[in-house]
Amino acid sequence: MKTLAAAILLARLVLPLSAAEDLLMGSVVKSDKWTMDRVKDREIFEGNVSFRNPRYTLKADHALYLRPDQTWDMNGSVYILRRFDNGSRVEVNCDKAVYLEDLEEATLKRGALPVTMRYAGPDGRILRGRADETFAQNRLGLMAFKGAFALSTENLDMYSQNGLYSKSEDTFLMYDSTPMAAGTRQGFDFAINSEKIKFFNGSRDIKFYNRVTGWVKDVKASTGSLPEQRNETLPGSTGTE
Secondary structure, eight states: OHHHHHHHHHHTTTSOGGGHHHHTTTOEEEOSEEEEETTTTEEEEEEEEEEEOSSEEEEEEEEEEETTTTEEEEEEEEEEEEEOTTSOEEEEEEEEEEEETTTTEEEEEOSSSOEEEEEEOTTSOEEEEEESEEEEETTTTEEEEEEEEEEEOSSEEEEEEEEEEETTTTEEEEESSOOEEEEEETTEEEEEEOSEEEEETTTOOEEEESSOEEEEEOTTOOEEEOOSSSEEEOTTOSSOO
8 A cells, every 4th residue: 555655646746636546446556665764754665666557657766755744756767657538648757756745746857868748639649848857836737847948749849948837728838048939830831039939739829929030931932031029920820730
């Protein structure tokens, strides 16, 4: 049961707390070693920590639970997969993960490789992301991305230093270090910089805000410049892909 509890809380790094009861059904839990440290009031899980059921797959090399702080500290090839009833799925990879039970907050950090996510929608469309660090606030429905943030769809790549995802709006705001978007949309090739970029996950719309510069090229290879000091929506980018 202790190892099962570890797996449940590992899932909560990126999943709603209401999922705990669902996690208990049809579960297979494994780990090489479990140690209870009563002096320091902590539990240590070591070696091939894994949890599986029809909805979740979770893995880590090492997990530490600090009882006084109600904090989970996991590191080493942390992997989280969540499957949804509509056929969509989310995968997350990172080197280190810290979860605060009381605050329902999670921090995911990179190691040799960045924190990565892959979302496959029910329609088969893919959204990929990466950052040096991700901070999730479950109660607020927010997820902040810090350092070398990037988002990619099938035909669009976006880059910035930092980013913020809002669950209520289902949008990604990209800012700092002159955000850039490049790709192909409805017959247009483009590469555009601006002070901020907002990506609408559902519709795949993309908007540029302030000091917009770059180029847009149609299939006939004609070019045009974008005006500065305006909020712009990329031509051909306001519909679905």
